[in-house]
Amino acid sequence: MKKLFRKIAVITLSIVVFGAVAVFVGSEYRLGKTYDIAVTDFHADSGLPIEEASRRGRSFMCVGCHRSAGNVLFTAPLVGTLVAPNISRIAPTYSDGELERLIRHGVKKDGTAALVMPSSTFAHLADDDVANIITWLRTLPQAPDAQPAASSFGPLGRIALALDHLPFEADHTPANLPELAHRPADTGRYLVANTCSHCHHLQTEAEVEGKVVPPLAVVSQAYSLADFTQLLRTGIGLGSRELGLMSEVARSDFSNFDASEITSIHAWLQTNPQDGRPVSH
Template identity: 50%
Template sequence: MKRILKIVLAALVAICLIAVVGIYALSEMRLSRTYNVAAADFTVKTTLPPEEAERRARTLMCGGCHHDAGNVLIDGPGLGRIVAPNLTRFAPMYSDAELVRLIRHGVKKDGTGVFIMPAGNFANITEDDMAAILAWVRSLKPLPDAVDGATQWGPLGRIGLALGKVPFEADIVTADLTPAATRPADIGEYAFRTDCSHCHNLDTAKQSEAFLAPALRPLAQSYSAADFKTLLRTGKGVGGRDLGVMTQVSLWDFRYFTDAEIEQIQAYLTRQP
């Protein structure tokens, strides 16, 4: 009997080891998958003053994720530790064409895909705003990393990768993009498509990897113009409520919108279909 139990236990251990090795191998295959997207030359140069180039870049959510010198986006037990890299050290390793491919297609220098960075939204960035982003990123002075280490996947994250449950933006962006040349005078819809829609839908709640985001139309309709400006400037809800990710993104990025732009955004969000 004892011998049979030992055999069964050994078999179970072997099965577990095979499962672990298989999950690791499949997750590594997913992480190493490459995308056949060419890094096309980007020749557009900005004519904006440096201050305006930075303002536009920041309204497109660069700071909310990367902060000044890198930032931990997710640090969950079992899931892993997802790090947005230090742009001041990361960007110089890329050509302009490679940065544009990364931003618009979610494809890194080595051809693999990024996780979390909203290339599906950034595919809508106009040529002049992309030029502004590049000019601003190129102007950044090198800073030491604010966080130690790079992205590491835990066992739950590895299982998600192996099962194809971890979303990669490169999977949803078409290769043949035709971005508009210039930022529209009324940025309401443009801001929704490049920024807001990464986390939110207009009329229904949206579940992301980390949280449930409310529908934007009813939310925007419930805010006065003054309170909506406070929301985007400080990330604070009515009554001074801290809104977590929204508060962080507003403090890093959305506070750079002008009053007129915030009014345009609210007008678009509250417009009846």
């Protein structure tokens, strides 16, 4: 009987070890997967003065995730810690073309994919706004990495990686992107498509970080232009309310919209647009 129990224990341990090795190898393979997307000869010059280019670049929500020196986006026992890296230190190591590929396709310098990077939205940015983001990145003073500086994965996170259940945006970026050199005349529609739609749907609720996000076209009907301007400038909603992530992103990113951009966004939302990604051109 002891020999039988010993044999069962050995078999069980072997299965566990084999499974652990398979999960680790599978997760490493997924993390190391590369994408055959060429680096273009992109030149980051939108023709705007550097101050204006940087202002526009700051409005596209980079700081909301990356902060000034990196930021923990998610952490959970056994799952892991997901970190938005320190762009002030990483951007100088990338060429303009490599940054354009990262922004639009979610593909890093080494050809692997970035986790969570919202490239399926940024893919629709006009060339001049990609240039504005890169221009702003080039102005950032380099800061020491906030800690932790890199993502790490526990056993459950490794299993999710091995099963390809984590959001690599490079897998969802459209293959054939429309060529858009400049911002379209319908600035409100374009800015909603390339900023607000990171989190919001227009007519249906969404979920971000485990929290329900209201339908943007519906909730915006309650906001006058003055109220909407206050929200984007200060993060304060109707009734002098703090709105969690929305308030944080408004203060760090949307406060960089100028008055004409806010007016255009508000005016377009007042048309009560329907669900389905608003086109960017």
